[in-house]
Amino acid sequence: MTGTSQLTGELFIGATRVAGTAEPVRARDPRTGDVLEPAFGGATAADVDRAATLAARAFRPYRTLPAARRAAFLEGAAQRVSDVADELVARVVAETGIPQARVRGELARTVNQLRLFAAVVREGSAAGVRIEHALPEREPLPRPDLRQRRVPVGPVAVFGASNFPLAFSVAGGDTASALAAGCPVVVKAHPGHPGTSELVATAIAAAAAEQDLPDGVFSLLHDTGHEVGAALVAHPAIAAVGFTGSRAGGLALVDVANRRPVPIPVHAEMSSVNPVVLLPGALAARGAQLGSAFVASMTVGQGQLCTNPGLVLAVEGPGLQEFLDAAAAAVGASAAAPMLSTGIHDAFERGVAALREHPHVEEVATGAGDERIAAAGTVHLFTTTADAFEADEELSREVFGASSLVVRVPSTDRLAGLLERLEGQLTASVHLADGDHGVVRELLPVLEEKAGRIVADGWPTGVDVGRAVVHGGPFPATSDGRSTSVGTLAIERWLRPVAYQDLPAALRPPEVADGPSAG
């Protein structure tokens, strides 16, 4: 109701709110450059230790709660986030410059995601139960009774992302899936949106209190730099890490995790150019339409989405010019918009400058600028040749923001080779017509080896949060391609299997009791 009047700038050390005494985090409106109130006191090493230690103490009582309590907690958090929607949306807009309509969409997604994981907890499927009854007469050796289920790994450190202040931050997919798994969570808030983080943390803390959960199930820490995050990942009480952000940031955390006396897994979603292949049949049938749809996808969130289509492999022939013309027109008509921060804006400008200076890259369209906006991102479209692309690995690197590179590919024969050269990707998309099926059949194995999600006749932006989606992919799209950070499979990141051998029925955890699923 009243803007950000509720915000205290405090840390959440479990259920206790504490004024952080390290350098304060100050949010800044990227549209104006104005500093926003209040100041958010940074966490000290002692705060990190207290939050992690509380999480470790909360772990066993939390994980052994009945599933219904955990589900109710997630549902309560969803409801309380919903309850402050207006204030939350206003604060996200102020802290990130993301348009209100998109923030509302992200909020709905975040709330639905919490509820989806509550449903997963209630149905119990993530426990991965496998039961083999004893075979006392088996030769040469009797078979024992063996029952397997998954248990949570322990407290999880979650790092908020700059580009999804709700869906990949304090109550985002990492937090929701970890809490659903039975893991306490310590969140390191992204310094770009500390007020948003506090509002969401308040909702989670209230839901935890409502369910009378053990103190330490959830904590929130602020930090202007990297020290708190590194200390958190290094803390012996932390058992796993969830991160969405830059490659440098993710790899730094992986390094800290690997150097621990007890190394822990880091699930970092980092970097992807999300190649889009335009096949001849599709271009011939709808080149112009593809051009404008492409620009709509590449400019969502001013290009600051993990799934932004930064690379197009377009086969020469009928329709390619129409595609380029329509894309150039759409880019030319695109408005500038604030990027998430001046740091991201500066990195974007450097990436664009490098493309502009490249001898074999041509800038075919540029969007409008806007000098009234402090960190205005302008849209850029570049083209190059397949030969030039193959000759310079730099051209396949991500430029985070609304800049894309279209590679003119002389024939479909070159596509597999070009795709093989790419690093691991979150997504790979193909636009095709019936006549292109043969080419797609040849490319599919390559795409499967390179990406976590393969999109046909669509654009990579817009990730449906459900049971079949994969938002992951081989390194460096993520640090561990065997999982996903979106969708219900994400819960498996925080679980490990345990087998019970010949445990008396009276002592078995309910998940592995005999029942209709046994066999």
Place this chain on the structure above:
Amino acid sequence: MTGTSQLTGELFIGATRVAGTAEPVRARDPRTGDVLEPAFGGATAADVDRAATLAARAFRPYRTLPAARRAAFLEGAAQRVSDVADELVARVVAETGIPQARVRGELARTVNQLRLFAAVVREGSAAGVRIEHALPEREPLPRPDLRQRRVPVGPVAVFGASNFPLAFSVAGGDTASALAAGCPVVVKAHPGHPGTSELVATAIAAAAAEQDLPDGVFSLLHDTGHEVGAALVAHPAIAAVGFTGSRAGGLALVDVANRRPVPIPVHAEMSSVNPVVLLPGALAARGAQLGSAFVASMTVGQGQLCTNPGLVLAVEGPGLQEFLDAAAAAVGASAAAPMLSTGIHDAFERGVAALREHPHVEEVATGAGDERIAAAGTVHLFTTTADAFEADEELSREVFGASSLVVRVPSTDRLAGLLERLEGQLTASVHLADGDHGVVRELLPVLEEKAGRIVADGWPTGVDVGRAVVHGGPFPATSDGRSTSVGTLAIERWLRPVAYQDLPAALRPPEVADGPSAG
């Protein structure tokens, strides 16, 4: 039939047998110390590169074969290993000193394991298919058609283990699960049993030829030291690693894998003392019986099993003395037997000496020695107090071989604290009577957090290879506690999920086609 007359000492670089030109590996009979024929030429860096490159080339054609072909390959390998059983058993006995009866058991397990993974391939459950049909009318956004399945990660490097020359070596669980997943395998043979390795590799290579598999699906490399293994793990064509062996060896490979430009997962099964808890009711009811059964378990394989019970937490009270007396008697009556190698024997002797010199540890029984055996392992039983155990972390370290430490625990109240101090374990066992249920209920959460398999009223040695077993556990039992190296779940180590969005039905892989399982 004719002993080892078939052995050539060659490497398998895919389907081609090549004489290795690096320092040759020589097997030694640990019973006599005699060097065995022939010499096995070591692999050069060029051999590593050729094997890994061939594996990368074989990956796509192999993984896209119909599942039935992959299953037939595994079954063919199983059959061909069976076909050379007599020669194989004789060679294993000569190279490792493991008694013939146990080798026959391990051979049966290895063959069954290959067949079990063939069955997993045929039934297709490891593909982890999840299907969500399109909901074009969904508000606010339509849902796309999303279909998820797992695909193999790429070529896998497998390291043979010294203590299971069949079940954890060339055609062991790592190889069987990786080949079942669709991953080509390059095995680095353990230098302790090169002839065994060649015989098994011959069987696999013949089965691959019979199925006309792409060249490079399987390779075998020899090396006297660590260079070939390190080069293999560092090779860009390798996508994952399976290892069973020492903590130092496993961690060295993890380090190589983490330093790669593209890091890869290492599944290393390393170190465990496999605590056994003896509760008052069980001791009172059957102390003496537990004592002799314990020694039977701790001396299997002369204590050189990953699941060897190296630590017993026994609660003071009726039956404990009977347990100790029976155990001491059994140890005293135990014969010496050859250990797997002089290196392992030397390390065992050092571990035993450290316990003997410990001021708070008492040696309660020692088995017979045998001067006729070159690397004779003698059985040792030690006791200590709970206080001494708590005061010295060294007492919880693994001594690889037939040496166990019994901790006299003054009351059940102390058990949780003692268990909490332990590192991650492959197994934790509890012996109980009805009156002990309350204590077990309190201990179970601790055991779940420490171990991969919890055994009630049994001993940790003897791992049933099935669908519900877990042979894994938190670090340092393994480098990645989210999996198992025994049982069908082991296949998931070599798979990663991929989602197909709106892919036309004609282009869908058969695994994700609409069918009775869709929903």
